Amino acid sequence: xxxxxxxxxxxxxxxxxxxxxxxxxxxxxxxxxxxxxxxxxxxxxxxxxxxxxxxxxxxxxxxxxxxxxxxxxxxxxxxxxxxxxxxxxxxxxxxxxxxxxxxxxxxxxxxxxxxxxxxxxxxxxxxxxxxxxxxxxxxxxxxxxxxxxxxxxxxxxxxxxxxxxxxxxxxxxxxxxxxxxxxxxxxxxxxxxxxxxxxxxxxxxxxxxxxxxxxxxxxxxxxxxxxxxxxxxxxxxxxxxxxxxxxxxxxxxxxxxxxxxxxxxxxxxxxxxxxxxxxxxxxxxxxxxx
Numbered sequence: 044x045x046x047x048x049x050x051x052x053x054x055x056x057x058x059x060x061x062x063x064x065x066x067x068x069x070x071x072x073x074x075x076x077x078x079x080x081x082x083x084x085x086x087x088x089x090x091x092x093x094x095x096x097x098x099x100x101x102x103x104x105x106x107x108x109x110x111x112x113x114x115x116x117x118x119x120x121x122x123x124x125x126x127x128x129x130x131x132x133x134x135x136x137x138x139x140x141x142x143x144x145x146x147x148x149x150x151x152x153x154x155x156x157x158x159x160x161x162x163x164x165x166x167x168x169x170x171x172x173x174x175x176x177x178x179x180x181x182x183x184x185x186x187x188x189x190x191x192x193x194x195x196x197x198x199x200x201x202x203x204x205x206x207x208x209x210x211x212x213x214x215x216x217x218x219x220x221x222x223x224x225x226x227x228x229x230x231x232x233x234x235x236x237x238x239x240x241x242x243x244x245x246x247x248x249x250x251x252x253x254x255x256x257x258x259x260x261x262x263x264x265x266x267x268x269x270x271x272x273x274x275x276x277x278x279x280x281x282x283x284x285x286x287x288x289x290x291x292x293x294x295x296x297x298x299x300x301x302x303x304x305x306x307x308x309x310x311x312x313x314x315x316x317x318x319x320x321x322x323x324x325x326x327x328x329x330x331x332x333x
Contacts, residue, residue, distance in 0.1 A: 054193050054268075056275040059185075059282040062125055066284070070125035074133050084131040084141055088148050091123035095152030102156060105163030107297055113159070114294030120152055121284055121291070139213070143225055146186075153178070153283060160290070160299075167303055174286070174307045180235070181314050182283035187232040188321070192275055196268045199259040203232065211246055274324045277317045286310060 055063065098116035101109050127145055131137040157175045161168050187203055194202025210226045213219075226243060234240040259267060289306060293299045 084127040087127040099155035099159035102159030103162035110294040185282040
């Protein structure tokens with residue numbers, strides 16, 4: 044017996060709080076205005092990339108006024124990042140390509156903005172590089188945990204494994220560079236959490252295992268959801284949007300120089316503590332499963 048998405052509690056706990064309580068409500072208002080127009084989710088994504096690149100350029104100017112204006116544009120980008128997904132659901136035109144484009148766009152914007160900040164604030168480039176690396180690592184881990192936990196709750200199996208299998212299948216049908224990049228992104232997630240990294244040309248020999256080997260029963264899914272709810276809340280604070288939103292606030296208040304290093308330390312230790320908590324919670328759940 045399978046449990047449909049409608050038969051489980053909404054998985055809201057792992058949504059980043061800055062999106063759940065700020066960006067998503069604003070995005071919902073925008074979607075209500077544009078959902079019956081010719082505007083498509085992918086067009087919103089392209090606009091967000093353009094705005095993000097403009098924000099990155101303005102950051103690179105390095106003045107107080109530039110940082111304020113760039114911070115406002117970056118906040119617009121964070122809202123648009125919520126708009127495209129909501130618009131896709133409202134228009135019922137969600138697609139794998141759109142989801143992939145949205146994810147890649149986010150990293151393009153993030154790296155561009157970080158480069159712009161490094162250029163404009165070059166005296167703190169070492170701290171900014173550390174900020175960039177820890178934020179990317181947090182984003183990779185957050186995406187992995189979000190996919191794994193939601194599919195485990197709603198479908199009873201590890202969605203990260205199925206995602207790799209599905210992506211490999213898409214590459215077999217369409218030898219696209221975009222899908223290859225996504226495949227190796229998924230492998231990087233697998234390496235961070237499981238120590239496994241399989242090259243594309245070796246995947247069929249070593250990685251093609253059944254994604255439903257550890258299928259949970261409906262009762263086990265409910266138990267899993269209740270037990271890991273605190274862990275989902277912990278991971279919700281480890282996405283990419285929180286550091287970017289804090290960068291927006293620091294830019295608007297002109298405190299980037301004084302707050303950057305403490306922020307990097309906070310993000311690093313928060314991530315480490317969440318990883319430790321993640322491992323202990325999962326060990327407890329699967330040791331007592333059944």
